[in-house]
Structure formats: structure tokens, C-alpha cells
Amino acid sequence: MDRFVINGGIPLEGVLEVSGSKNAALPVAVAAGILGTTDSRIHGVPDLKDIETLCGVLEHLGVRTSYHDGSLSIGASDSLGIEAPYDLVRKMRASIYVLGPLLARFGQARVSFPGGCAFGPRPVDLHLRGMEALGATVRVEHGFIIAEAGRLRGAEMSLMGPHGTSVGATANVLMAAVLAEGTSTIHDAAAEPEIVDLADFLNAMGARITGAGTNTLVVEGVPSLKGVEYTIIPDRIEAGTFLLAGAITRGDIRVRGARRQHLSSVLGKLTEADVWLDWDGKDCRVTVPNGIRSVDVSTETYPGFPTDMQAQFMGLMCLAQGTSRITENIYIERFMHVPELQRMGAQIALDDNAALVSGVRSLSGAPVMASDLRAGVVLVLAALAAQGETVVSRVYHIDRGYERIEHKLSSVGADIRRVAD
Numbered sequence: 223m224d225r226f227v228i229n230g231g232i233p234l235e236g237v238l239e240v241s242g243s244k245n246a247a248l249p250v251a252v253a254a255g256i257l258g259t260t261d262s263r264i265h266g267v268p269d270l271k272d273i274e275t276l277c278g279v280l281e282h283l284g285v286r287t288s289y290h291d292g293s294l295s296i297g298a299s300d301s302l303g304i305e306a307p308y309d310l311v312r313k314m315r316a317s318i319y320v321l322g323p324l325l326a327r328f329g330q331a332r333v334s335f336p337g338g339c340a341f342g343p344r345p346v347d348l349h350l351r352g353m354e355a356l357g358a359t360v361r362v363e364h365g366f367i368i369a370e371a372g373r374l375r376g377a378e379m380s381l382m383g384p385h386g387t388s389v390g391a392t393a394n395v396l397m398a399a400v401l402a403e404g405t406s407t408i409h410d411a412a413a414e415p416e417i418v419d420l421a422d423f424l425n426a427m428g429a430r431i432t433g434a435g436t437n438t439l440v441v442e443g444v445p446s447l448k449g450v451e452y453t454i455i456p457d458r459i460e461a462g463t464f465l466l467a468g469a470i471t472r473g474d475i476r477v478r479g480a481r482r483q484h485l486s487s488v489l490g491k492l493t494e495a496d497v498w499l500d501w502d503g504k505d506c507r508v509t510v511p512n513g514i515r516s517v518d519v520s521t522e523t524y525p526g527f528p529t530d531m532q533a534q535f536m537g538l539m540c541l542a543q544g545t546s547r548i549t550e551n552i553y554i555e556r557f558m559h560v561p562e563l564q565r566m567g568a569q570i571a572l573d574d575n576a577a578l579v580s581g582v583r584s585l586s587g588a589p590v591m592a593s594d595l596r597a598g599v600v601l602v603l604a605a606l607a608a609q610g611e612t613v614v615s616r617v618y619h620i621d622r623g624y625e626r627i628e629h630k631l632s633s634v635g636a637d638i639r640r641v642a643d
């Protein structure tokens with residue numbers, strides 16, 4: 223298991239390029255591999271552990287994949303396996319994305335039931351409810367979700383969950399509805415940019431989806447979809463993380479290639495915190511001419527403040543003037559980074575699904591442990607700003623979602639190196 227050794231206190235300077243979006247690439251690759259009747263080529267796919275795992279799932283089903291320099295080639299096939307086993311699904315929950323497309327194209331799917339994850343329970347009831355609405359019978363047996371149907375039938379449904387809309391359920395049901403007979407109307411659909419990217423990709427394949435980016439999707443089923451060439455959107459969470467790396471080190475960074483409209487809530491909160499942002503074409507320059515002000519943040523579904531930026535923003539607030547309240551509304555237990563930040567001297571008190579962060583003058587380097595992707599990357603951010611050396615262990619969590627992060631950060635002056643155990 224690799225570790226990052228980071229010596230903090232260096233203001234970062236230079237350009238950080240944003241990679242393609244992990245969470246958009248995952249469902250797009252699944253759609254290409256299972257729904258396409260001809261080959262697809264997807265560009266802007268980040269070189270990440272999660273992408274490798276997903277390719278493993280597709281290969282297991284019989285899909286040919288090959289990855290080179292950001293482009294993923296996916297071979298079409300007329301017959302595929304229909305089972306995603308435990309060993310693959312437990313590595314990555316997004317493996318559940320194969321459920322809808324397998325059901326739609328081949329009339330059956332067996333997917334290992336995903337377990338909990340580091341930041342609490344993550345049910346899949348909405349995914350299953352959506353498949354049932356489209357006419358599938360779904361049962362859980364011996365740890366597997368088993369779904370069967372003849373041709374799926376278009377239906378009207380709501381995918382509202384207890385914490386709002388669901389990205390995963392929307393993507394999964396959308397990938398099923400595109401091949402259903404007749405029209406489906408999905409109310410309370412997620413409006414995240416990754417869903418829009420998936421809908422754009424499916425439409426390029428020949429699907430007929432309208433309403434992407436709103437909470438109502440209307441899908442007119444088509445008999446088949448062809449493979450296409452497509453480029454994934456930039457990763458808004460990586461972009462936001464880089465903006466925070468600039469801010470927390472009080473550096474002078476240009477984050478290149480992000481889409482401004484995808485980041486509006488994060489940009490708004492940074493501006494409130496007196497972080498200066500200047501856009502110049504594809505670059506967003508981030509500087510902190512004054513101190514960082516404390517601001518309150520509440521995570522919401524898009525276009526609200528993303529849960530995937532909560533940990534990183536908390537890192538910044540640890541060094542702000544004043545007290546901020548950070549409320550987590552999507553995954554109410556997503557606070558594993560708190561005890562690790564406390565080890566670095568942060569003043570944080572948990573209050574139900576909120577964290578009260580009292581800014582301190584400085585953090586101090588310490589040995590800390592990543593427990594998931596975002597809870598891991600905030601430790602890197604904190605370490606970049608802290609005095610002295612921090613050792614972040616279990617960086618495989620960070621590798622799931624950040625492409626060559628230590629190279630990118632070194633290129634703007636960070637003192638970070640990877641050490642293999």
C-alpha cells in the first residue's frame with residue numbers, strides 16, 4: 223500500500239490541468255459496452271483505478287476493452303454474460319450500472335448486491351424500483367440482485383429518495399429505458415452534469431432522451447443503439463479540489479479545462495470565503511490576497527454544493543478566520559476525514575449531520591490515513607498547507623479518483639512523493 227509523504231507550507235504556483243470526469247466515464251463506458259451494437263471509442267477517460275475496475279467488470283461480461291492515453295475502445299458484442307460477481311462489485315459499487323443495460327438488451331441480469339461503504343449505508347432500492355417500473359421482476363437471492371424481463375416497457379415513475387434525487391439510480395434506469403418499448407417519464411431524476419453527459423452519449427448512439435439537466439427525463443424507447451466516438455466532460459470535482467489546493471496554500475494557481483457552469487456553487491462559496499477567482503478562457507486563476515473567511519456550507523444535489531466537495535471545503539475552513547458550519551445532507555455519516563484532520567490540529571466538533579469548524583492559524587503535519595476518496599484527498603490538501611511533514615497512508619483510495627495527483631501537484635511546486643511500502 224503506497225503512502226504520500228508531503229512537506230507543507232509551499233504556496234502552489236502554475237497550471238493544473240483537469241482530467242475527464244470519472245463519474246461520467248463510468249456509466250458511459252457501461253452504456254457503450256452493453257448497449258452498443260457496434261464499437262465505441264471514448265476520449266478523455268481518466269487513467270484511474272476505478273476505470274480499470276470497471277473495464278474488469280465489462281471484460282468479465284465478455285466486452286473487449288482497450289485503454290490507451292485517455293482513449294477507451296470498447297468492442298460491441300451480440301451476446302454477453304449477464305453476471306457481475308461479488309469480487310468485482312465489492313471493489314466498486316458503480317458496477318451496479320450493468321444492471322439496467324443488461325436487462326434492457328438481454329432480458330436478464332445478476333448483479334452482486336453492493337455492501338455498505340466507508341461513509342455509511344448506500345442502498346440501491348431506487349435502482350430496483352426503477353427496473354420494476356419498467357416491467358422487470360426483481361428478487362434478491364444468495365447475495366445477488368436477479369432481474370428478468372421480456373422487452374422492457376416504457377413507464378412513468380419517480381426516483382425520489384430520502385435524501386433527494388439519485389445519480390446512480392437515474393443513470394441505471396436511463397440505460398434501461400432507452401431500449402424499452404414506448405415512452406418513459408422519469409420524475410425526480412438527478413440533474414447532475416454526469417447524467418447530462420450520459421444522456422448526450424446515449425442520444426449520440428441513437429437514443430431519444432429529452433430533459434437531461436432537469437428533474438424530468440422523457441425517453442422514447444428505440445430498438446437498438448450503435449457505437450459512437452465521444453469525449454467525456456471535465457471532472458468538476460477534480461477541478462474544485464485543485465481550486466482548493468490553490469486557496470489552502472495561498473498560492474497562485476490556474477486550473478485549466480474546467481467548465482465554469484458545472485462549478486457554480488463551489489465558485490460561489492469560494493468567493494464568499496474571499497478566495498479570488500478570475501476566469502480567462504479555459505483557465506480559472508485562484509489567489510487569496512486577504513485572509514480566508516469562514517462560510518457555512520450545506521451539501522445538496524446539483525446545482526447545490528456537491529457532497530463530493532464537502533471534505534475538501536472543510537479542509538479550507540480549518541484554516542479560515544471564524545467558525546463555519548458544514549452540513550452534509552446527502553450522506554449524513556460522511557465525516558471520516560474529521561478525526562484525521564483533528565490529528566493535524568484542526569478544531570472540529572460534530573453535531574449530528576453537521577461539523578462546526580473553528581479556524582486555526584496553522585495545521586501541523588502528522589501521520590494520517592485515507593479512508594475513502596474524498597476523505598483522503600482532503601488530507602493531501604491539509605498536508606500541503608500544514609507545517610512539517612505529513613504521511614498519508616492508504617492512498618489507493620485517492621488513486622481511485624485522482625489521476626496522477628502527485629505528479630500534477632509536484633508540477634506546481636508541491637513537495638509530495640509516493641512511497642511504496
Ligand code: EPU
Nearest residue numbers: 245316344345346347348349383385388389390391552595
Ligand atoms: N439512495 C437511496 N437509494 C438508492 C440510491 C441512492 O436511498 O437506491 C440515496 C443515497 O444513500 C444517498 C442519495 O440517495 O443518500 C444520493 O445517492 P446517489 O445515488 O446520488 O449516489 P451514487 O450514485 O451512489 C454518485 C457518485 C458519488 C457521489 C454521489 C452523490 C458515482 C460513481 N458516484 O454516487 O461519488 O457522492 O453520486 O453526488 O457517480 C465519489 O466520486 O467520491 C463519490 C462517492
